[in-house]
Amino acid sequence: MSNMTLSPLFRRGIGFDRLNDFFDYAMQSDTPNYPPYNIEKRGDNAYRIVVAAAGFSQDELAIHLENQVLTISAQPQNQADEQVEFLHKGIARRAFKLSLRLDEHIEVQQADYQNGLLAIDLQRIIPEEKLPRQIPIGRKLEQIENVTAEVVSE
Incomplete structure (x- = not known):
C-alpha cells in the first residue's frame, strides 16, 4: 500500500501537488505513538490539539511553529x-518531538497546560480575498474589482 499514487486525482485539480507528499508522510510506518494526542474539531473553523504530557512541567514543554x-x-x-x-x-517521562502540518489558513490561538494535558487551540481564518465569490460573465476582472470597491465604499 506504500506504493499508492494519487496522480489520477491530480487530473481534476490544480495546485494540489504537495498533497502527494502529505500522503507519503502519513503512510510512513515509523509514525510516533508517544506521546498520545487527540485532534478535535470544535466547530466549523475551530480545532484543538490535546497532548498527554503526564509528568512534565510547563517549563519542560515547547511549542514551535515554522513553515x-x-x-x-x-x-x-x-x-x-x-x-x-x-x-x-509506567510513566514514560521521556523526551519527545511531535510535528503536525497545518493547513495554509490555520492559526495558533493559544496554548494551555493543565492536569498533565497540553491543549493548543487553532482557528481557520480565511482572508477576505479567499472567500467564495460570484464571478459575473461578460466582464473583465478590473471591472469586477471596481464594482466591488464601489459597493464596499458605499
Whole structure:
C-alpha cells in the first residue's frame, strides 16, 4: 500500500501537488505513538490539539511553529534520584518531538497546560480575498474589482 499514487486525482485539480507528499508522510510506518494526542474539531473553523504530557512541567514543554509545521516537544530535566528503585515504571517521562502540518489558513490561538494535558487551540481564518465569490460573465476582472470597491465604499 506504500506504493499508492494519487496522480489520477491530480487530473481534476490544480495546485494540489504537495498533497502527494502529505500522503507519503502519513503512510510512513515509523509514525510516533508517544506521546498520545487527540485532534478535535470544535466547530466549523475551530480545532484543538490535546497532548498527554503526564509528568512534565510547563517549563519542560515547547511549542514551535515554522513553515506551517507545528512542533510540540518536551525535554525532561534530569532529576535522577539514586535512592529510588523502580519496581514498575509506567510513566514514560521521556523526551519527545511531535510535528503536525497545518493547513495554509490555520492559526495558533493559544496554548494551555493543565492536569498533565497540553491543549493548543487553532482557528481557520480565511482572508477576505479567499472567500467564495460570484464571478459575473461578460466582464473583465478590473471591472469586477471596481464594482466591488464601489459597493464596499458605499
